[in-house]
Amino acid sequence: MVIGAGPVGENVVDRVRAGGLTAAIVESELIGGECSYWACMPSKALLRPAIARSDARKVAGLRESVYGPLDAMEVFAHRDKVVGHWKDGGQVDWLDSIDVRVFRGHGRLHGPRKVEVTSPEGERHVLTARHAVAVCTGTRALLPELPGLPAAHPWTSREATSSDRVPERLVVVGGGVVGVEMATAYQALGAKVTLLVRGGGLLPRMEPFLGEHVAAALTARGADVRTDTAVSAVVRDGGTGPVTVLLEGGDHVEGDEVLFATGRKPRTEDIGLETVGLAPGSWLDVDDSLRVTGSDWLYAVGDVNHRALMTHQGKYQARIAGAAIAARAQGGDSALDTGRWGAHAATADHAAVTQVVFSDPEAAAVGLTLAEAERAGYRVRAVDLDMRSVAGAGLYAQGYRGHARMVVDLDREVVLGAAFVGPGIGELLHSATVAVTGEVPIARLWHAVPAYPTLSEAWLRLLEAYRG
Numbered sequence: 001m002v003i004g005a006g007p008v009g010e011n012v013v014d015r016v017r018a019g020g021l022t023a024a025i026v027e028s029e030l031i032g033g034e035c036s037y038w039a040c041m042p043s044k045a046l047l048r049p050a051i052a053r054s055d056a057r058k059v060a061g062l063r064e065s066v067y068g069p070l071d072a073m074e075v076f077a078h079r080d081k082v083v084g085h086w087k088d089g090g091q092v093d094w095l096d097s098i099d100v101r102v103f104r105g106h107g108r109l110h111g112p113r114k115v116e117v118t119s120p121e122g123e124r125h126v127l128t129a130r131h132a133v134a135v136c137t138g139t140r141a142l143l144p145e146l147p148g149l150p151a152a153h154p155w156t157s158r159e160a161t162s163s164d165r166v167p168e169r170l171v172v173v174g175g176g177v178v179g180v181e182m183a184t185a186y187q188a189l190g191a192k193v194t195l196l197v198r199g200g201g202l203l204p205r206m207e208p209f210l211g212e213h214v215a216a217a218l219t220a221r222g223a224d225v226r227t228d229t230a231v232s233a234v235v236r237d238g239g240t241g242p243v244t245v246l247l248e249g250g251d252h253v254e255g256d257e258v259l260f261a262t263g264r265k266p267r268t269e270d271i272g273l274e275t276v277g278l279a280p281g282s283w284l285d286v287d288d289s290l291r292v293t294g295s296d297w298l299y300a301v302g303d304v305n306h307r308a309l310m311t312h313q314g315k316y317q318a319r320i321a322g323a324a325i326a327a328r329a330q331g332g333d334s335a336l337d338t339g340r341w342g343a344h345a346a347t348a349d350h351a352a353v354t355q356v357v358f359s360d361p362e363a364a365a366v367g368l369t370l371a372e373a374e375r376a377g378y379r380v381r382a383v384d385l386d387m388r389s390v391a392g393a394g395l396y397a398q399g400y401r402g403h404a405r406m407v408v409d410l411d412r413e414v415v416l417g418a419a420f421v422g423p424g425i426g427e428l429l430h431s432a433t434v435a436v437t438g439e440v441p442i443a444r445l446w447h448a449v450p451a452y453p454t455l456s457e458a459w460l461r462l463l464e465a466y467r468g
């Protein structure tokens, strides 16, 4: 039994079916989850024209053709198509095709191995799982407790990704991934954007140079990026019209909408955790097979376990969890391969989490940052590269600005992490992921020859710099 049919829940049922078990899934909103309708897919549909136009403006002979504004209505119409007009028929057909029973309604644990489903009409059924229950209920936006905020009707990621109008002035609070991506999209669509960042820079979970490049580019295009700036209250008379965001220190910013992109909280307040001895509202702690600590039947997969809040990482966990559930059903714990990089251990959660931020320029990273590697006790060296020394970069875009870093474990001579920022850099990430996950020795990477003249020659320059 799976509670929550986001990308992660869908992949859990797919993998347990592939492992020979039967599966059922409960969904209270749309099959496909946050990612398909209010997160990854609509946000990338809004960002693609912004990034494509920006890249084209860096190509001689082409830039003159792309100086007009984006057609916001066309962009929104395309976004609507990408999200299937917020209808999930296609996803339901797919679940039917793999013989998974779908229950519409709210799912709650009801003691060991039991799930109570309350249908939209209020009917209740209790279903009993033979082997396992997987909680895949994801997250929702976390709003800080600030005076005036609820009454101001702020945008969260849901409103920002589903809006069909561009506010003249958009204030964005939060310099994480959602804040940066939505500031990028709405600025390109024509809004005057102010980005209020509590900390010292953007994208604080990544190598600092990524956020520095992104902030410089947003500022150069006219955004007002304010770091070390804390919001103290929000005022919006009557809950509509212009909104005033008050800052600690006495200053204020006015906007026509304010987006709070200040993190996520788990959707576990009302899923019956108390019936199995767990605290409602908490993130769910799991082992590397994604089984909840202390349980032999309950799994928590995807955002809800707080390991790595990205769709691709959650789907990876789903593949591991589905295989582990099927293996345990057949042979108990002894049937599992839970060693490092084993079939039933989500090792990449610790060593090789990947992320592409679809900002302009793009930012991408895998594995450990230099600071994380040092904190973990590795003897490391960071090798840095100005992307302007890569021939392919100059051809990709005139005046290319970008930077790359490779973090090397000096004892094993393998790459622990890599980070890139620059136009088109997102597609470079997977080569780094293969190097980090495969723990490919530097001596062998030396033989992996990047084609000339591509952005991938960043690898050649990084390896040359490392070897001296």
Ligand SMILES: Cc1cc2nc3c(=O)[nH]c(=O)nc-3n(C[C@H](O)[C@H](O)[C@H](O)COP(=O)(O)OP(=O)(O)OC[C@H]3O[C@@H](n4cnc5c(N)ncnc54)[C@H](O)[C@@H]3O)c2cc1C
Pocket (backbone or CB within 6 Å): 003, 004, 005, 006, 007, 008, 009, 026, 027, 028, 029, 030, 031, 032, 033, 034, 035, 036, 038, 039, 040, 041, 043, 044, 105, 106, 107, 108, 136, 137, 138, 139, 157, 161, 178, 267, 270, 271, 301, 302, 303, 304, 308, 309, 310, 311, 312, 313, 314
């Ligand atoms: C604006 C934005 C952009 C993003 N962009 C990207 C991106 O480009 N790439 C990327 O990798 N990640 C991105 N993410 C993160 C990504 O959306 C999440 O990591 C992903 O959605 C997690 O999948 P999930 O299945 O764990 O949860 P969700 O997608 O949240 O799905 C959970 C499902 O469970 C259902 N549910 C919850 N409670 C119950 C219940 N009690 N009973 C029945 N059903 C229930 C919900 O209705 C939902 O359908 C983005 C996030 C945001 C906010």
Ligand SMILES: NC(=O)c1ccc[n+]([C@@H]2O[C@H](COP(=O)([O-])OP(=O)(O)OC[C@H]3O[C@@H](n4cnc5c(N)ncnc54)[C@H](O)[C@@H]3O)[C@@H](O)[C@H]2O)c1
Pocket (backbone or CB within 6 Å): 144, 173, 174, 175, 176, 177, 178, 179, 181, 196, 197, 198, 199, 204, 230, 231, 261, 262, 263, 264, 309, 310, 355, 356, 357, 358
């Ligand atoms: N392209 C992608 O992979 C992608 C895109 C969007 C979101 N996501 C994922 O979704 C998750 C949620 O993203 P997010 O940006 O909402 O969260 P986040 O945790 O990445 O960033 C939230 C930011 O808000 C700041 N913040 C928190 N409270 C604040 C306050 N009161 N005032 C001002 N700032 C405050 C935090 O310091 C942090 O920098 C992330 O884990 C992210 O990885 C991924």
